[in-house]
Amino acid sequence: MNELLLIVLGVLATAIQVIILVILSIISGWFLAYASIKSKIFENIYIIFIEIFESVPVITFFPVVLIIFITRIGGPLGTQLATDFLVFTAVVWNIWMGEYQAFKTVPNEMVEVTQNSGFGLFSKLRYLYIPFSIPRIAANLFPSVSDGFFYITVSEVFTVGIHSYQTFGVGSVLDTFVADANLHAIYLTLLVLGIVIVGVVLILREFSRYAVSKYTLDTDVPILKRGRSNIKETTRIFAAISKNPLSRLSRYYKYRENERHEEKYEKREKKKKYYRYVYGAVAILLLILILYESVLLALSVKIDEWHILFNRTGYLLYSLGYDYLRVLIILLVSMLIAIFLGYYLAVHKRAEFFGIPIIQTLSAYPAPIYFPFLFILTEPYIIGVFGGFTNELYVLFLGFVSTFYYVLYAFWMGVKAMPSEYWEITKNLKLGFFKKMRKVILPSTFPYLISGISSTINSAWGGLMIGEYWPDIYGTHSLEIHTGLMKTIDLATANGNIALAAWGSLIFGIIVAIYSVAFTRRMMDVAQKKYVAEEGVYSS
Amino acid sequence: MEAKLKNESVNRVILEAEHIDFSYDNGYKVFENINLEADTGKFIAIIGPSGIGKSTLLRILGGFLKPDSGKIKLMGKQLYEPTPEVALIHQSIVTFPWMTAEENVMLSMKTKDMSHDEMAEKAKVSLSRVGLEGFEDLYPKEMSGGMRQRVAIARAFAADPHVFLMDEPFAHLDELTAEGLRQDIYNILFSGETPLKSVIMVSHNLTEVLELADEIYILNNMPASIIGRVAVTMQRPRNPRSDEFNSNLDMLYGYLTPPRNKR
Numbered sequence: 001m002n003e004l005l006l007i008v009l010g011v012l013a014t015a016i017q018v019i020i021l022v023i024l025s026i027i028s029g030w031f032l033a034y035a036s037i038k039s040k041i042f043e044n045i046y047i048i049f050i051e052i053f054e055s056v057p058v059i060t061f062f063p064v065v066l067i068i069f070i071t072r073i074g075g076p077l078g079t080q081l082a083t084d085f086l087v088f089t090a091v092v093w094n095i096w097m098g099e100y101q102a103f104k105t106v107p108n109e110m111v112e113v114t115q116n117s118g119f120g121l122f123s124k125l126r127y128l129y130i131p132f133s134i135p136r137i138a139a140n141l142f143p144s145v146s147d148g149f150f151y152i153t154v155s156e157v158f159t160v161g162i163h164s165y166q167t168f169g170v171g172s173v174l175d176t177f178v179a180d181a182n183l184h185a186i187y188l189t190l191l192v193l194g195i196v197i198v199g200v201v202l203i204l205r206e207f208s209r210y211a212v213s214k215y216t217l218d219t220d221v222p223i224l225k226r227g228r229s230n231i232k233e234t235t236r237i238f239a240a241i242s243k244n245p246l247s248r249l250s251r252y253y254k255y256r257e258n259e260r261h262e263e264k265y266e267k268r269e270k271k272k273k274y275y276r277y278v279y280g281a282v283a284i285l286l287l288i289l290i291l292y293e294s295v296l297l298a299l300s301v302k303i304d305e306w307h308i309l310f311n312r313t314g315y316l317l318y319s320l321g322y323d324y325l326r327v328l329i330i331l332l333v334s335m336l337i338a339i340f341l342g343y344y345l346a347v348h349k350r351a352e353f354f355g356i357p358i359i360q361t362l363s364a365y366p367a368p369i370y371f372p373f374l375f376i377l378t379e380p381y382i383i384g385v386f387g388g389f390t391n392e393l394y395v396l397f398l399g400f401v402s403t404f405y406y407v408l409y410a411f412w413m414g415v416k417a418m419p420s421e422y423w424e425i426t427k428n429l430k431l432g433f434f435k436k437m438r439k440v441i442l443p444s445t446f447p448y449l450i451s452g453i454s455s456t457i458n459s460a461w462g463g464l465m466i467g468e469y470w471p472d473i474y475g476t477h478s479l480e481i482h483t484g485l486m487k488t489i490d491l492a493t494a495n496g497n498i499a500l501a502a503w504g505s506l507i508f509g510i511i512v513a514i515y516s517v518a519f520t521r522r523m524m525d526v527a528q529k530k531y532v533a534e535e536g537v538y539s540s
Numbered sequence: 541m542e543a544k545l546k547n548e549s550v551n552r553v554i555l556e557a558e559h560i561d562f563s564y565d566n567g568y569k570v571f572e573n574i575n576l577e578a579d580t581g582k583f584i585a586i587i588g589p590s591g592i593g594k595s596t597l598l599r600i601l602g603g604f605l606k607p608d609s610g611k612i613k614l615m616g617k618q619l620y621e622p623t624p625e626v627a628l629i630h631q632s633i634v635t636f637p638w639m640t641a642e643e644n645v646m647l648s649m650k651t652k653d654m655s656h657d658e659m660a661e662k663a664k665v666s667l668s669r670v671g672l673e674g675f676e677d678l679y680p681k682e683m684s685g686g687m688r689q690r691v692a693i694a695r696a697f698a699a700d701p702h703v704f705l706m707d708e709p710f711a712h713l714d715e716l717t718a719e720g721l722r723q724d725i726y727n728i729l730f731s732g733e734t735p736l737k738s739v740i741m742v743s744h745n746l747t748e749v750l751e752l753a754d755e756i757y758i759l760n761n762m763p764a765s766i767i768g769r770v771a772v773t774m775q776r777p778r779n780p781r782s783d784e785f786n787s788n789l790d791m792l793y794g795y796l797t798p799p800r801n802k803r
Contacts, residue, residue: 109630112604115622117699118651127647131638214679215638 007189010173011196014156017169018091018148021084025092025144026137029099030130034121037103041280045287047100051516054093056509057461059151060486062086063160063493064297064502070165079165083155090151091144098140102133107217131215138211142204143406143455146364147462149197150402153366154466161496174369178474190370197364201357301499309503316507319485323468326484327460329396334404334456335449338411343441346415356412363405368466371398376474395467395481402463403456410452414445450523454516461512465490552580553613554738555601555626555703560610562593562600569763570596574610576757576766578703578738581730585749586742588759589796594742595631597759598705601740602628615702624648627696631708633688635680641667641691642676648699666694669728686717693725697734704729706741710748718748726752746792750785751778758795768795 036043062082069082106129114124156171157164166172170193177185301309345352375394383390422444426436442449469490470479481487485508492500560574570593578584588594599605601612603622612619614626622628627648635644645663654662667676670690680688689709696704709725710718729739743749749756750772758768770791774784 107632107634109632109634110636112599112622112628112630113634113636113647113695115604116602116626116628117624117648118622120651123650127636127650131636134638213681217637 003185004188004192006173007170007185007192010168010170010189011192014149014152014169014171014193015196015200017084018087018145018152021088022091022095022141022144022148025088025095026099029092029096030125030133032096033099033103033133034125034129035279035282036100039276039279039283042283045283050093050097050100052509052513053089054097054458054516056505056512057458057465058086058089059154059462059465060489060505060508061502062155062158063489063498064505066158066160066165067498068293076167080167082165083152083167086155087148087152090147094140094144094147095137098136099133102136103129106132134211134215138204138208141207142201142360142364145200145204146405147459149364149366150368150462154368160493160498163496170369178372186373190373193369194361194365198361201361201364205357205360297502305499309499312500312503313507316485316488316504317511319483319488320508320511322483323461323464323485326396326399326464327457330399330403330460330463331407331453331456333400334407335453337404338408338452339437339442342408342411343415343437346412359405359408367398367401367463371401371467372470372473375479391479391481394479395464395484398467399460399463402466403459406455406459407449407452410448410455411445414448415441417448418444446526453523461486469494553577554580554615555619555740556613557597557601558611558613560597560600560607560612562596562605562607571600571607572763572765574764574766576601576740578740580737582738582754583726583729583752584738584740585753585756586740586759587744587746587749587756587792587796588764590744592759592764594744594759595707597764598628598707598740598742602626602705604628624651624699625701626703626705627699627701629692629696629704629706629709631711633685633692633712635688635691635695637680640677640679641672641683641694644680644691645695645698648695662698663694666698667691669697669733670694671724684717685713686721689713689721690724697728697736700735702735702737704736704739704741706739708743708745709741710745711743722748722752746789746796747780750774750788750792751780756792758792760795 032046036046065085066079066082069078069085072078073081110128110132111124114128117123119127152169153171153174156167156169157175159165166175170189174186174189177189341355345355379390379394382393386393418441422440426440431439464484465486467479468481468484468487471494473479485504489501489504489508492498492504555578557574557576560571561569562571562574563569574597576584576586586594586597596605600607603612603619603626606620614623619626635641636647639647642660642663645666646659649659649662652659664673664676667673667690670693672687672690672694675683675687678687680691683691689712693709710722713721728734729736741749741752753772756768756770756772757766758770759765760767772788774788778785
C-alpha cells in the first residue's frame with residue numbers, strides 16, 4: 001500500500017476511534033447522570049465507581065483487561081475491543097463526572113419550568129439537562145481527547161509474554177516503520193499525526209468557545225448544589241366526607257372525576273418509584289457482576305501462587321514508594337513551571353493567544369509516539385552529563401511531558417478567573433510578585449490548583465508505566481530504571497506473569513484510591529470551605 | 541374589561557388550599573393549617589417576614605411540593621403535581637440561554653398537540669403581548685433583565701394557564717423597569733385575552749403588593765399560619781403617595797412584626 005495512504009489511514013483510524021469513544025462516553029454519561037439524580041442507590045454506587053477508577057491509571061490494569069477480552073472473545077476483535085475498552089476507560093471518567101456534576105447543579109427553578117410544562121424523561125434531557133451539561137463536556141473534552149490519544153497509541157501494539165497484540169492505527173503503523181528503520185516514513189507519520197492533532201485542537205477550541213457563549217447560564221438563577229428531592233412522600237388524602245346525602249349525591253360526579261385523576265396520579269407515582277428501583281437494581285447488578293468477575297479471577301489463581309504474591313507484597317509497596325517519589329518530583333517541577341508560565345500567560349494576552357494553542361497541541365500529541373525519537377537524538381549527550389542517572393531522568397521527563405499540562409491549565413484558568421477586585425487590591429497595596437503570589441493568587445486559585453495537581457498525579461502514572469520498562473526502545477537498547485512498581489508490573493506483563501501484574505495493579509489501585517479519598521477530596525473540601533465562592537469550585 | 545370579567549364570575553374559587561401542614565425533611569414544621577382561596581378575577585398577594593416560607597407555600601400551591609396534610613384544589617379538582625394550568629414565575633429570571641426568546645416561549649407548548657408553526661405563531665403572540673414584538677430571535681444574553689423576565693412571563697402565558705403563581709417576579713429588576721413591568725403585567729393579566737383567571741403573588745415589597753393586589757394574605761408565626769386576610773378596596777390606578785395608600789401600608793407593617801415563636 002502507498003506509504004502516505006497507510007499513514008493517513010492509520011492516523012485517521014486512531015483519531016476516529018478516539019472521537020467515537022468520546023462520543024460514546026458522552027451519550028452514556030447523560031443517561032447515567034440522569035439515573036444518578038433520580039436514584040440515591042444508583043448515585044452512591046456510580047460515584048464511588050467513578051472516583052476509584054478515575055484515580056487509577058487505566059494502563060496498569062490493561063494486561064488483565066486484554067487477557068479477559070482475548071480469552072472471552074479472542075482474535076482481532078478481542079484485541080480491538082480490549083484497546084477500545086482501555087481508551088474508553090481513559091476518556092470516560094472526566095466526562096461522566098462532568099455530566100453528573102452538571103446534572104446535579106441544574107438550578108431548581110429550571111427544573112420547575114420543565115415540570116410545569118409536564119416534560120417526560122427525553123424532553124427534560126433534550127431541552128434542559130443535555131444543553132446544561134454542554135459547557136462541562138466542553139471543559140472535559142480536551143483532557144479526555146489528550147488521554148485518548150495517549151493511551152490508544154500505547155495500546156495499539158502490546159506484548160504480553162510471548163504474544164504480541166496489534167490493532168490498526170498510528171501506533172501499529174509507526175511500529176512497522178520503526179522495525180524497517182524507515183526514517184522518512186517515521187517523520188511523515190509524526191507530521192501527519194501532528195496535523196490531525198492540530199485540527200482536532202482547533203475544532204475543540206472552537207467548540208469550547210461556542211459552548212461557553214451559547215450554553216452557560218446568563219441569568220441570575222442561583223447555581224446551588226441541588227440535593228436529592230426534598231419532596232416528602234405523603235399518604236394520599238382523599239375522603240369525600242359529607243353528612244348530607246343530597247349534597248353527597250350532587251357532588252358525586254365531581255368526586256368521580258377526582259378519583260380518576262387520583263388514580264392517574266397514583267399510577268404515575270408508582271411508575272416513578274418503579275424507575276427509581278430499576279436504576280437502583282441496575283447499579284446493584286453491575287456491582288455484583290464486577291464482584292463476581294473479581295472473585296472468579298481470584299479463584300483462578302492457585303494457592304501456591306497466592307503465597308508468592310503475598311510474599312512479594314512488601315517489595316511491591318517498597319517499589320510504589322519509589323514511584324511516589326518520582327511522582328512528587330514530576331509534580332514539583334510541573335507546579336513550578338505552571339505557576340510562572342501560567343501566570344505569565346494569564347496576564348499577557350499576546351503570549352496567551354499564541355502560547356495556549358501551542359501548549360494544547362503539544363499536550364494532545366501523545367508523548368509515547370515522539371519520545372523514542374527524542375531519546376535517540378539526546379541520549380548520547382545526556383549520558384555524558386548524568387551517567388547512571390540518565391534512565392531515571394528520561395523516565396521523569398516522560399512522566400513530566402505526559403502530565404504537566406494539567407496543573408498548568410488549571411492554574412492558568414484559576415488566575416484568569418480571579419475577580420478583578422483582587423487585582424485592584426494587589427495594585428492598591430503595591431504588592432510585589434512573590435507577595436502577590438503568596439497572599440492573593442495562590443489562595444484564590446487553590447481549588448484550581450488542587451484539581452490540576454490531582455489530574456497531574458493521575459496522569460504521571462501513565463508516563464511512568466510506559467517509561468520505567470521500555471524494551472528495545474531503539475534497536476536492542478532498552479529504557480529501564482532500577483526500582484519501581486510500574487516497572488514490576490511491566491516486567492510481569494512482558495514475562496506473561498499476569499497474576500503478578502494483576503496483583504501489583506490491585507495494590508496500586510487500592511493505595512491510589514486511599515490517597516484520593518484521604519488527600520484530594522479533603523483538599524477539595526478545604527478549598528470549597530475556605531478559599532473560594534461556591535461557583536468557583538464548581539467551575540474549577 | 542377587568543370589571544366585566546370580575547362581574548361575570550364573582551366568587552368562583554379557582555385555586556384553594558385547605559388545611560395545609562408542611563414540614564421540611566429535617567422535621568422543621570413550616571406551615572400549620574394554611575387556608576387560602578383565589579377567586580376568579582382576583583389578584584392575591586401573600587406577604588410575610590423573610591424566611592417565613594412564602595416561596596415554599598407558592599410551590600405547594602403549584603403542586604411542586606406535597607403537603608404533609610391538607611389539599612390543594614384547582615377548580616374543585618385536587619392538584620397532585622405541577623400542571624401547565626398553574627404557571628409558576630420565579631423570582632430569579634429563568635430563561636434558557638441556549639434558546640431564542642421564541643424558542644423559550646415555545647418550550648411551554650412542547651407537550652401539547654401542536655405543530656411547530658402553530659407553536660411559533662402562538663409564541664409570537666405571547667411575546668407581543670408582553671411588549672417583545674420584533675425580539676423573537678434574540679437570545680436571553682442579548683436582552684436586559686426586564687426583557688428576560690418578560691420572556692419568562694410570555695412562556696407562562698403561552699401554556700394558557702388559569703392561575704399565575706408569581707414568586708417576587710420583580711425583585712431582580714431595577715425600580716423603574718419593575719414599575720413599568722408591573723403595570724403591563726396587571727393590564728395583560730385581566731385583559732380577558734387569555735384564559736387566566738387568577739394570580740397569586742408572593743412579595744416582600746409592600747408598596748408593590750398594595751399597588752396590585754385585591755386581597756392580601758399575611759403569613760407570620762412559627763410555624764407559619766395565615767394571621768390576616770385583607771381586602772384592598774382602593775380604586776385603581778392606585779397612587780402610592782395618597783393618604784389612603786399610606787394608611788393601608790401602615791396597617792400591613794403592623795401585621796409584619798417579627799415572628800413569634802410558639803415553641
